[in-house]
Amino acid sequence: MGERIGFIGLGIMGRPMAMHLVEAGYEVTVWNRTQAKAAPLVDAGARRAASPKDAAARSEITITMVADTPDVRQVILGPDGVIEGVRSGSIVVDMSTIAPVATREIAAALADRGAAMLDAPVSGGEKGAIDGTLSIMVGGDAKTFERVLPVFQKLGKNIVHLGGHGAGQVTKACNQLVLSLTILGVAEAFALASRAGVDPAKVRSALLGGFAQSRVLELHGQRMLDRNFEPGFRTRLYHKDMGIVTEAGRALGVPLLGAGLAAQLYQVAMSHGFGELDYSVLARVVSEMGPAAR
């Protein structure tokens, strides 16, 4: 494998992703704020970097997979950040979910150093990261995309190039937006059915056969029926993503009445202390607003 890879951010998602690259035979240099998390990667053959700058200096492709917009700014543009180590002709790939506007700024800063950037947020959660079946939504120029594609193919299945800088983040925001309102619809339908004395499990089955079908009704709907809110995808992170959605709407001047409501209901979920539960817990928020919890 010709390209050396830097991997920054070894959390729930980043760790299994970096491991796939090590296992695929890439020379991988890893960095994580909490250093102990790098140990399993180092045991598997990865090198340990002293800083994001160091990781970038040793790599042709540097991947970042951290929690939020400020974290990405910090590891790329901050002191000892990627931008200080990155060489002309190399590529930075941010796979975190962050604000589209911020992505474009970071890409511009990196371009000044002669480095290309892709935004490549993912969906599919921890399970997708472990199984190597993530969906990857990519923005940036086509040539850069082609060069990184073999790396993406070690991490995911549904890999789509959507346009220039930020197009990946915009698409991810659209994904979270659609999810939020579909989940809200299913949660409210189940609350209505329960209160009317109709079994929501039967409602789910009946609706799956028609136009109201969705993967949310199928998967998250079943979780709601089982009252199984073990993550899955944590409400805390989803709440963060809904902040990105509504902020993107603000930044672009697009009114998003539905997304705004869903974001507020996730705020209620956070207030109830549901941050570490699966984001389908919105069903509990909805049903507990009503007359009697099921």
Added chain:
Amino acid sequence: MGERIGFIGLGIMGRPMAMHLVEAGYEVTVWNRTQAKAAPLVDAGARRAASPKDAAARSEITITMVADTPDVRQVILGPDGVIEGVRSGSIVVDMSTIAPVATREIAAALADRGAAMLDAPVSGGEKGAIDGTLSIMVGGDAKTFERVLPVFQKLGKNIVHLGGHGAGQVTKACNQLVLSLTILGVAEAFALASRAGVDPAKVRSALLGGFAQSRVLELHGQRMLDRNFEPGFRTRLYHKDMGIVTEAGRALGVPLLGAGLAAQLYQVAMSHGFGELDYSVLARVVSEMGPAAR
């Protein structure tokens, strides 16, 4: 075929449905407020009734398929209505989409005359009625359901018995509720993507591969991209259904924040004069609230 069938309401949906029953060899007696609409059925072998009362008097199973709750009350409980002609041991099947509470009242009134009732609203629209592929959501007692099932099987494919009186209408309301928020999610996502300079067609393709997948994204999403708002299912009727959803929430004391918002946005669609367009026209309402229509 032993059971004689009365069919009341020969609109866009009722006409092809009644025709399937005539073609299946049932003895069908039809009635419609605008009498001319009965002509094609009569040509095909149906009898013409003088009133809903008359249709019911000549039938073991009387089906109503009209526009709204007041229409159902009128043809069943009003002067010369079904209730005046219905015989003990016969069955009234209301396939209209109406308020669940009203259904239960009508069922009780019919029970006093010794007649059973099923609520059996459908989804699948005009195309489903013509093709005989409607989804049929049925409430009422199981024995009555079994007796009518062969008739339903001439009209639809996905036929589900969901519980006692009103369970069919509750399920239909859930169906419309889930649809409304899924449509709103897709509409807002496309508006956000367009404004951000990302091709919504690419967003649709990318999202169809993941958790945001839905039949709405697939079918109505494509309509939105094509700006093809020929019905399909008319906004005017969908707006009526959203009134049933929010009224059911009120009657049962269930807060439905998402459905309430969607219902108001369909009110905006009506104000814009979109009543005769397909209900996916919500995408126009959403995008025209924003900076510049695509």
